[in-house]
Amino acid sequence: MTDLPKSMFAVIQKFDGYSGTATGPAIEDAADWVENAEIPVPTPGPGQVLIKLRTASVNPSDLHFIKGEYGQPRVKGAPAGFEGCGHVVATGAGAEALKGQRVAFVASGSGAWAEYALTQAQMCIPLRPEISDDDGAAQIVNPLTAMAMVEIARSEGEAFVVSAATSQLGKLMCGLGRDLGLKPIAMVRRPETVGLLKSHGAAEVIVTTEDDAVSKFASISAQLKPRVFLDAVSDQLSEQVFCAMPNGARWVSYGKLSSEPPKLTQMGQLIFMSKRIEGFWLTKWMMSTPPEEQMRAVAEVQARFADGRWKTDVSAHVPLNKIVSDLAVALKKSDGKVIITP
DSSP: OHHHHHHEEEEEOOOOOOOOOOOOOOSSSSGGGGGEEEEEEOOOOOTTTEEEEEEOOOOHHHHHTTTOSSSSSSSSSBBBBOOOEEEEEEETTGGGGGTTEEEEEOOOOSSSSSSEEEGGGGGGEEETTEEEEEEEOOOHHHHHHHHHHHHHHHHTTSSEEESSSSSSHHHHHHHHHTTTTOOOEEEEEEEGHHHHEEEEEEEHEEEESSSTTTHHHHHHHHHOOOEEEEEEOHHHHHHHHHSSTTTTTTEEEEOOOOOOOOOHHHHHHHHSSSOOEEEEOHHHHHHSSHHHHHHHHHHHHHHEEEETSSSOEEEEEEEEEGGHHHHHHTTSSOOSSEEEEE
């Protein structure tokens, strides 16, 4: 650590714990939740690594988190940001093998929206040289979630449903589904994105803002019989879609883009049609999935980015020192990911 600075620029959280609200990931002004600060560079302990940031991605989970609406509590004064890409510049005992490597990482000790991030060695993935920093910053949360959830879908049949399908994760799941011979049914808000989703692998596309969206889905469901609904929205329309799915259907909620709390209207389906509602959180998948299975998924993800089958659609690059002022505006651009640069 002797060659490293003692302090660093970081975007830190303004509040502790949970907010008790459920307003979704949209923000009007990042300054409501985070602020700029100069803080000490963290020191890696046993099994930890210190990473000099090259890029970081902004996911809905980051926005839920800074607002106090995520599944783990905020820490006032700690850097925000979960996912990024950078070089390992210092290590604790047991993590020396990663020293000097460029890695994708999920921050577990000190967040990614800072000049240096701290995390456990097992939360790092060494990157192939042909993978860009932008792709490296979005290499874990969305791609591994896509791999894990499409595998759930494949275990239940040929067709599956994807909400918020124009998101980076939605497009990854449609493409992966197509490559595996499955039939993704994409749900989108804007009719002009139908062609885009079909080019990414969707077999059918439902425009959820149209009045007959549910009846159109019911007709497609009767034909294709999708038994898994991979849902990032989790609103009342989601419940209607679930009710229109066949026996044995699974509603897998992995996000809450809508602030609307859905009501269950057909409880009998859970009893008589063997339907179930469940959640997916990548952190739990990483903790419970055997390492060899995770490594297979990681290798497939990197291969897809390296050969161009997958890429990160970037809507904006925001410098670290402009997050507080510029992030909210950058997030309003559609169909792409905001990438943070040092």
